[in-house]
Amino acid sequence: MKKGPLIEKDSFNLIGKEMKKDFDSFHLPIVKRIIHATGDFQFEDTIRFHPDAVKCGVEAIRRGLDIVVDVKMVAAGVNKKALAKFGCNVVCRISDEDVEQTALRFSLTRAEAAFQMILSEGTASNIGIIAIGNAPTALIKTMEIIDAGGFSPALVIGVPVGFVKAEESKDMLSQKNYPFITCLGKKGGSPVAAAIINALVIIAGENK
Amino acid sequence: MKKGPLIEKDSFNLIGKEMKKDFDSFHLPIVKRIIHATGDFQFEDTIRFHPDAVKCGVEAIRRGLDIVVDVKMVAAGVNKKALAKFGCNVVCRISDEDVEQTALRFSLTRAEAAFQMILSEGTASNIGIIAIGNAPTALIKTMEIIDAGGFSPALVIGVPVGFVKAEESKDMLSQKNYPFITCLGKKGGSPVAAAIINALVIIAGENK
Numbered sequence: 001m002k003k004g005p006l007i008e009k010d011s012f013n014l015i016g017k018e019m020k021k022d023f024d025s026f027h028l029p030i031v032k033r034i035i036h037a038t039g040d041f042q043f044e045d046t047i048r049f050h051p052d053a054v055k056c057g058v059e060a061i062r063r064g065l066d067i068v069v070d071v072k073m074v075a076a077g078v079n080k081k082a083l084a085k086f087g088c089n090v091v092c093r094i095s096d097e098d099v100e101q102t103a104l105r106f107s108l109t110r111a112e113a114a115f116q117m118i119l120s121e122g123t124a125s126n127i128g129i130i131a132i133g134n135a136p137t138a139l140i141k142t143m144e145i146i147d148a149g150g151f152s153p154a155l156v157i158g159v160p161v162g163f164v165k166a167e168e169s170k171d172m173l174s175q176k177n178y179p180f181i182t183c184l185g186k187k188g189g190s191p192v193a194a195a196i197i198n199a200l201v202i203i204a205g206e207n208k
Numbered sequence: 209m210k211k212g213p214l215i216e217k218d219s220f221n222l223i224g225k226e227m228k229k230d231f232d233s234f235h236l237p238i239v240k241r242i243i244h245a246t247g248d249f250q251f252e253d254t255i256r257f258h259p260d261a262v263k264c265g266v267e268a269i270r271r272g273l274d275i276v277v278d279v280k281m282v283a284a285g286v287n288k289k290a291l292a293k294f295g296c297n298v299v300c301r302i303s304d305e306d307v308e309q310t311a312l313r314f315s316l317t318r319a320e321a322a323f324q325m326i327l328s329e330g331t332a333s334n335i336g337i338i339a340i341g342n343a344p345t346a347l348i349k350t351m352e353i354i355d356a357g358g359f360s361p362a363l364v365i366g367v368p369v370g371f372v373k374a375e376e377s378k379d380m381l382s383q384k385n386y387p388f389i390t391c392l393g394k395k396g397g398s399p400v401a402a403a404i405i406n407a408l409v410i411i412a413g414e415n416k
Binding site for chain 2: 002003004007010011014015036037038039040071072073075076077103104107108109110111112137161162163164165166185186187188189190191194
């Protein structure tokens with residue numbers, strides 16, 4: 001076994017021993033991978049899954065649907081080789097020039113403008129998973145568009161970190177009746193979003 | 209003011225109010241930015257600075273020296289526009305094919321192999337800052353090369369997250385007599401490494 005994967009295996013064993021809560025075999029690998037990415041066992045308490053979240057996320061990956069992320073750190077953190085095997089593209093438009101212009105024009109954050117533009121385009125039909133690690137504004141915009149019936153993704157991963165609207169946006173997401181994965185409180189971030197996607201890709205590759 | 213920077217300003221005000229410890233004006237913006245990136249006030253307690261760390265890191269940026277990072281998430285998280293104004297390049301070789309081959313051949317992790325190759329090349333003289341957010345193996349390799357007299361960077365930012373050697377490697381770094389920034393315990397990660405670099409770049413642009 002290569003050294004990197006060997007260290008990862010040891011890490012997961014250590015995490016399993018230190019965990020306090022029970023998760024079923026569908027949710028456990030996701031929670032473990034979040035703790036692996038953050039070193040923080042508090043996510044055991046704060047994680048929230050819609051009952052269909054894992055099933056719908058895995059199906060979206062197996063169907064090769066796009067994954068839209070808010071920031072480049074999430075895109076950098078996902079296993080793009082593994083996703084490419086399923087034909088999934090990772091879409092991140094925060095640095096596009098037209099996004100910057102729209103943000104300025106309508107007083108939006110860049111992530112918010114990017115999500116508004118992506119989700120209102122014809123290409124939205126090819127989107128499977130929305131994953132937000134940083135921008136509560138992008139998560140709130142996503143929920144608004146879904147609630148208005150404009151768009152219906154397979155899964156919303158909403159785990160923005162922060163002090164302004166992060167907690168509120170995640171509280172809102174945790175009460176939705178469509179598939180979501182979120183974590184309550186201020187903590188979250190790109191490593192959490194990427195860890196969830198990477199765990200889903202591994203599950204997608206198993207027991208097909 | 210743009211919406212994104214406005215939210216950031218509000219966040220920093222909220223963080224300042226919730227902080228429990230006093231930091232001087234040289235260290236405070238770095239600690240605040242770490243808490244901003246993680247939503248986690250525990251870093252107030254775990255952060256460790258060598259007395260010359262900020263000064264040396266800021267000087268390295270002002271001189272336009274390279275910043276070597278272990279993983280792509282750190283590279284994705286740093287403000288490359290701001291760094292480019294100083295002429296600083298961000299170097300990340302973890303996905304290079306020759307790095308992968310060296311890792312396999314010598315049973316190293318890819319990050320470890322990348323650092324061994326980068327730091328033993330002639331180009332090492334242009335390196336100012338080493339920043340490690342994920343791979344304790346890369347941090348240990350860096351400390352070995354520095355201790356052997358092979359290389360002397362301006363600053364080592366060593367904040368790997370994790371369960372295998374992360375704590376030990378950061379304990380070791382916190383006792384070094386060359387400039388370092390680290391955080392004790394399991395927590396850390398790419399957002400912490402990127403936050404430290406981004407705080408240093410802002411300081412580098414002030415009071416020149």
